[in-house]
Amino acid sequence: MGTLSGKTAVITGSGRRKGLGEAIARKLASEGANIVLSDVGKPRDAATGEGHIGTTDEMESIAEELRGLGVNVSTCVCDVRSLEEVRALAKHASETHGSLDIWVNNAGIGYIMKPLLEVSEADWRAVIDVNLTGAFFGLKAAAEAMIGQGKGGRIVNIASQAAKSGFPHAQAYTSSKHGLVGLVRSAAIELGPHGITVNNVCPNHVTTGLGAWQNEYFSKVTGAASVDEYMTNMKNRIPMRRPGLPEDTANAVAWLCTDQAAYITAESMNVSGGEEPH
Ligand SMILES: NC(=O)c1ccc[n+]([C@@H]2O[C@H](COP(=O)([O-])OP(=O)(O)OC[C@H]3O[C@@H](n4cnc5c(N)ncnc54)[C@H](O)[C@@H]3O)[C@@H](O)[C@H]2O)c1
Known part of the structure; x- marks a missing residue:
C-alpha cells in the first residue's frame, strides 16, 4: 500500500519522454495512485510546435510501460488552452477511475525566448495562454470536480525558479510563472x-526535452564557450552542485499529495538545491 493508494491523479503535459510530467506520473504511480496521462497529442500551432511536445504515440508508449508495472493508467489528449478540453479531461478521470483526487498542472512551454524588444504580442500571449491560463483552467476544472465529490483533493502547479526570480529573454515565461504564485494564494x-x-x-x-533546448539557447546568450561550460558554471553556483533531476520535482509533488501535507496550502515550494532561497 502506497501513500496514494486508491487516489486518481491527472498530470497535464505528461506525454513527453524525459519530462517532469512523466517523472511525476511514475512517482505517483509508485505510491499507488491511478494515473491519467494527458498531453496535447500533436503539433497544433506555433506554441505547440513539432519537436517540443508530447505526441499521442509517445504518451501511449509511456502508458504501456506503466501498465507493464501494474499501474492502472489511462490517457486523454487535452490542450490546456481550451477550458472545454480541460473539463473533458476531468470528466474522463472521474468516469474512468471513479474519482479525481490529485491534479497536477505540469503542461508548459519555455522555448519562445527572445530579447525583450523582439517579443511580439503573439509570443507573449502564446506563453501566457499555456503556462498561466492553462493552469487556471486546470485548477478550475479540478476544483469543480473535487468540490462535487466532497472529499477534498490536491492541486499542484509546476511553476519554476522563474516564479521567484527574473531571467533574460524570458519575460512572458517569468511572468506566467510569477502569476502562479498569486493564483495559488488566492485559490487556496x-x-x-x-x-x-x-x-x-x-x-x-x-x-528535460525543454531543458536541453534551454541549455543550448542560454549557453549562447551567456557567451559560454560550449554547452558543457555553461552546465559547469550552472553546477558551480548551485549549493548542492548539480542541476535538478525530474525525480526531485516528482518527490516534492508526491509528498504534497499525501496526508502528511494536509495543512500545507498556498505555498510555492522551491526544489532548487539551494539556488533559489526566496
Ligand atoms: N525543465 C526545467 O528546467 C523546468 C524548470 C522549472 C519548471 N519547469 C516547468 O515544468 C513543466 C514541464 O516542463 P519540462 O521541462 O518537463 O518540459 P517538456 O517539454 O518535457 O514538457 C512539457 C509538456 O507540456 C506539454 N504541453 C505544451 N503545451 C501544451 C498544451 N497547450 N496543452 C497540453 N500540454 C502542453 C508538452 O507537450 C510537453 O509534454 C513546465 O511547466 C515547465 O515550465 C521546467
Whole structure:
C-alpha cells in the first residue's frame, strides 16, 4: 500500500519522454495512485510546435510501460488552452477511475525566448495562454470536480525558479510563472474550506526535452564557450552542485499529495538545491 493508494491523479503535459510530467506520473504511480496521462497529442500551432511536445504515440508508449508495472493508467489528449478540453479531461478521470483526487498542472512551454524588444504580442500571449491560463483552467476544472465529490483533493502547479526570480529573454515565461504564485494564494483561500490544497512546486533547471533546448539557447546568450561550460558554471553556483533531476520535482509533488501535507496550502515550494532561497 502506497501513500496514494486508491487516489486518481491527472498530470497535464505528461506525454513527453524525459519530462517532469512523466517523472511525476511514475512517482505517483509508485505510491499507488491511478494515473491519467494527458498531453496535447500533436503539433497544433506555433506554441505547440513539432519537436517540443508530447505526441499521442509517445504518451501511449509511456502508458504501456506503466501498465507493464501494474499501474492502472489511462490517457486523454487535452490542450490546456481550451477550458472545454480541460473539463473533458476531468470528466474522463472521474468516469474512468471513479474519482479525481490529485491534479497536477505540469503542461508548459519555455522555448519562445527572445530579447525583450523582439517579443511580439503573439509570443507573449502564446506563453501566457499555456503556462498561466492553462493552469487556471486546470485548477478550475479540478476544483469543480473535487468540490462535487466532497472529499477534498490536491492541486499542484509546476511553476519554476522563474516564479521567484527574473531571467533574460524570458519575460512572458517569468511572468506566467510569477502569476502562479498569486493564483495559488488566492485559490487556496476559497478551496481550503473544501479540504482542497493548492500549491506550486518551483524547480530550478532540469535537463528535460525543454531543458536541453534551454541549455543550448542560454549557453549562447551567456557567451559560454560550449554547452558543457555553461552546465559547469550552472553546477558551480548551485549549493548542492548539480542541476535538478525530474525525480526531485516528482518527490516534492508526491509528498504534497499525501496526508502528511494536509495543512500545507498556498505555498510555492522551491526544489532548487539551494539556488533559489526566496
Ligand atoms: N525543465 C526545467 O528546467 C523546468 C524548470 C522549472 C519548471 N519547469 C516547468 O515544468 C513543466 C514541464 O516542463 P519540462 O521541462 O518537463 O518540459 P517538456 O517539454 O518535457 O514538457 C512539457 C509538456 O507540456 C506539454 N504541453 C505544451 N503545451 C501544451 C498544451 N497547450 N496543452 C497540453 N500540454 C502542453 C508538452 O507537450 C510537453 O509534454 C513546465 O511547466 C515547465 O515550465 C521546467
